[in-house]
Amino acid sequence: MMALYGYFRSSTSYRTRIAMNLKSLDYDYIAVNLAQDEQLESAFKLLNPQGLVPVLQADDLLLYQSPAILEWLEDIYPDNPLLPKDASGRMQVRAISAMIGCDIHPLNNRRILQYLRNELSVDEEDVITWCNRWITEGFAALEKILAKDKTRGKFCYGDNPTLADCYLIPQVASARRFKVDLSAYPNIIEIDAHCRRLKAFTDADPMVQPDAPKSQ
Template sequence: MMKLYGYFRSGTSHRLRIALNLKGLEYEYIPVNLFKEQHLQPEFKAINPQGLVPVLEVDGLRLFQSPAIIEWLEETYTDTPLLPEDSFGRMRVRALSALVGCDIHPINNRRILQYLRKDLSVDEKEVQAWCHRWINDGFTALEKHLAEDKERGDFCYGNKPTFADCYLVPQVYSARRFNVDLTPYPNIVAVDEHCRSLEAFIKAEPENQSDAF
């Protein structure tokens, strides 16, 4: 069975759990407590020298970096595709995913926020303002993309879950944690609500993981 090293609140772990669930794949979940900095200990650095989650272990191989892992899953387990069949659709889904995965999440993840707090002595109000700035910038653009796609169903693209939904739902979860006002983003909220009614997304929610606290 696959082994997934992750953390319940990690957005990258969350998105990978969604993808695994949508593919119908079973895995053993191995928590790595970021709060206690287990990811920085030699035991985990031996698994991923970068000290980041998630890591997916499959048949002795250790896969790292969630975008690459999700692409690998798509190429390896083809029965439940998470990309459209046409090249434009695949580009569109990858672009929406990158909007979250490259331009919002990395500058608001725990590693960056801890650096702001500890190394630069930024107070919590300013940390919140930092998070709000970049989440709002990204969500403003994403909301416009969703609103302009008149052929879109209940998801980010088309009528079934794709990579983009795997990326979006954890980011909305994070936005709520940081008390971002989601009122300006009705399409994002609607996609999130629809996705979170589906079993694959419910099972992946942070509160439903064994390490949730």
């Protein structure tokens, strides 16, 4: 049995939950309350000195950084593959994943937003404007890539969910939270709607996690 340390609203935890669900893997979920800075406490930093979620514990192995965790899962649990067999397909999936994981998500990551709010005294309206700026720029480029791929099925690549979808769906959730107008991205909306009909994605949704606020 594996243990996944995460936070219900963390996009990186969300993408990891999706991938583990798609691979039908059992795991214990251990909540780390980012709102109370539990990730900065010494006990958690023994698991990950960066003080970031997710952390996946598999026996004596501790894995951190969600891109590395997802690649490790793909290597160790090859059933229900999340990467295409061909090299060009793997490149495409990894490129879309990196667009989101490297270029969009980090700029609306909680650490960045807390720094804007608390250290630079940026008001909430401007924080939302900041998030909109970088999400819309990234989504505009991604939408063009998706539209050009005439072989694409209902997912980011092909006819089966891949790592790219694990990255995209949490970012769409963040976009909605930050009041991004998604009407300019019909392909992204279509993929999101299709994924959200699959149990692996609905079971990973932030608001059904044990640590989600019960009043929401």
